[in-house]
Amino acid sequence: MKRNQVVLTVIIVALGLMFWSGYHNLQRRRAQQHAAAQATLIPGASPTDPSTQTVGQDVAEDEGLPNLRGKKAPGFVLKNTDGKRVSLADYKGKAVLINFWATWCPPCKIEMPWFIDLQKQYESQGFTILGISEDDVKDHPEVVKFKDKIGVNYPILLGDDAVGKAYGGLEFLPTSYYVGRDGKVVEETAGLASKDVIEAHIKKALAAGGE
Amino acid sequence: MFAIGSLFLITAAGAQNTDQKLPWQVDAPTLSSHPANSVQFLAPVEVEVPANTSSVVEMHFKVADGLHINSHAPHGSTLISTQVMVAESSGLATQKIDFPAGIDTSFPFAPAEKINVYTGEFVLKTYVTATSGKHTWQGILRYQACDREACMPPRKLPVGFDVIAK
Numbered sequence: 001m002k003r004n005q006v007v008l009t010v011i012i013v014a015l016g017l018m019f020w021s022g023y024h025n026l027q028r029r030r031a032q033q034h035a036a037a038q039a040t041l042i043p044g045a046s047p048t049d050p051s052t053q054t055v056g057q058d059v060a061e062d063e064g065l066p067n068l069r070g071k072k073a074p075g076f077v078l079k080n081t082d083g084k085r086v087s088l089a090d091y092k093g094k095a096v097l098i099n100f101w102a103t104w105c106p107p108c109k110i111e112m113p114w115f116i117d118l119q120k121q122y123e124s125q126g127f128t129i130l131g132i133s134e135d136d137v138k139d140h141p142e143v144v145k146f147k148d149k150i151g152v153n154y155p156i157l158l159g160d161d162a163v164g165k166a167y168g169g170l171e172f173l174p175t176s177y178y179v180g181r182d183g184k185v186v187e188e189t190a191g192l193a194s195k196d197v198i199e200a201h202i203k204k205a206l207a208a209g210g211e
Numbered sequence: 212m213f214a215i216g217s218l219f220l221i222t223a224a225g226a227q228n229t230d231q232k233l234p235w236q237v238d239a240p241t242l243s244s245h246p247a248n249s250v251q252f253l254a255p256v257e258v259e260v261p262a263n264t265s266s267v268v269e270m271h272f273k274v275a276d277g278l279h280i281n282s283h284a285p286h287g288s289t290l291i292s293t294q295v296m297v298a299e300s301s302g303l304a305t306q307k308i309d310f311p312a313g314i315d316t317s318f319p320f321a322p323a324e325k326i327n328v329y330t331g332e333f334v335l336k337t338y339v340t341a342t343s344g345k346h347t348w349q350g351i352l353r354y355q356a357c358d359r360e361a362c363m364p365p366r367k368l369p370v371g372f373d374v375i376a377k
Contacts, residue, residue: 103289104355105362110320134364142289172361191361192320 065175066168068185073098073177074166078132078157081144086157088130088179095127095205096179097198100159100170102134103142107192108174112150114195118202119154125206126181129154132163134173178202182209249278249356249363253332255372262343262376265306270335270370272352279328280354282313286327291355291365295335303346303374309336318359341376348374 068074073096077087088096099115101108115129133143133156140158147156164170167177171190178187178201186208187201253271260266274280281290297305311334313327339348348371355365 102362102364104291104365106290106318106324106326106357107320107360107362139289146289170364172363174361 065188065190068167068177068188071185072183073179073185074163076163076166078159078163081140081147081156081158086130086155091128091130092183093126093181095122095125095181095202095208097127097129097202097205098167098177098179099129099131100134100164100167100173100175101131102173103139103146104135105173109146109150110192111174111198112152114198116151116153118195118199122202122206127202127206131156132159133157134159134164134170176201178205180205180208184209248368249275249366250280250352250354250368251275252352252368252370257373257375259375259377260339260341262341265338265340268337268339268348268372268374270337270372271332272329272335273332274330274356278356278358279316279326279330280356282327282329283310284327285313286315286325290326291353293329293352293354295370296351296353298349298351300346300348302342302344303348304340305348305350306338306340308338311335320359339374341374343376346374346376348372 073088075088077085080086088098097115097118099108099111101112103109112131115131119127119129131152131154133140135143135158137158143156143158167175174192175190176188176193176198177185180186186205189197189201193201251273253273255268255270258266258268260268281292283293285292293310295308297308311329313329315325316328316330317323317325337348350370352368352370353365354368356363
């Protein structure tokens with residue numbers, strides 16, 4: 001009888017330990033899942049927030065971009081196709097899409113008719129596109145020819161090494177930066193995007209940094 | 212600087228739009244997964260040719276998977292063609308280089324247009340004449356690579372092999 005009581009006690013203690021261990025593991029798994037969810041999606045968090053920095057940087061590196069989101073867009077002064085000097089600072093208070101492209105880049109040329117439409121559509125709201133050509137100096141006549149041929153209605157500037165470096169070296173074209181009214185980069189893309197994505201980024205730039 | 216991987220940026224406002232693959236991006240590698248050198252020089256390291264006689268040397272190259280480069284005659288005046296610049300060398304003359312015909316290819320982002328491109332391995336035939344002895348043939352392959360959604364700036368790949376003329 002006494003022996004049975006001892007066996008029963010041991011079984012109860014063992015079962016208790018199993019339940020405690022299972023509960024502890026469940027709690028730990030839930031905590032890990034919660035942390036993972038926070039690491040991939042934090043609605044409303046700023047890209048420069050340290051808690052989201054790892055995710056933001058990974059994506060920017062994956063896309064071959066320097067991750068300028070949340071940072072002041074690097075300033076530049078470049079000549080346009082008429083030889084006039086144009087500065088990014090001239091567009092203070094406006095939302096700006098800075099698009100790096102080249103005449104030798106077929107995907108870049110797919111976006112440009114969309115840019116013409118979007119420039120017309122959003123210009124009155126305080127928006128402009130600045131196209132920066134990455135063509136060699138000797139090919140600048142080709143830039144002008146192409147611009148005139150498709151009727152580009154926004155400034156086309158002739159890029160140089162300094163602006164290319166400031167924007168991460170431009171490993172891929174097209175590359176676009178969307179700058180809010182406060183001069184900070186709100187989005188950046190490398191490679192051909194759809195017109196819908198471009199428009200969504202323009203709206204985001206128009207909404208960012210306003211009074 | 213550019214990590215290999217397939218992470219996507221998910222922002223609060225643009226999550227639905229930005230992580231959605233576009234028609235031309237389906238099955239396409241991510242941009243940064245492309246190697247720094249889009250084209251590799253495979254061979255030869257050394258060739259033996261008869262002295263003072265024109266000989267053909269085949270230079271083998273490989274374009275990285277997922278990329279294409281414009282051929283020597285890509286159609287379209289603004290496209291950057293693949294070219295070779297040859298360094299002068301005493302006792303070793305290069306008469307000409309034959310470029311292979313590329314393949315006319317249309318891409319999902321512009322299905323109506325055709326670009327003549329090289330993909331995978333391609334071979335350039337170099338016609339050389341050397342005086343007796345050992346020489347080094349040196350040149351630069353200039354090319355411009357794209358994938359299905361983006362292009363990379365033109366690059367220069369140094370190429371060289373030893374020529375032993377007997």
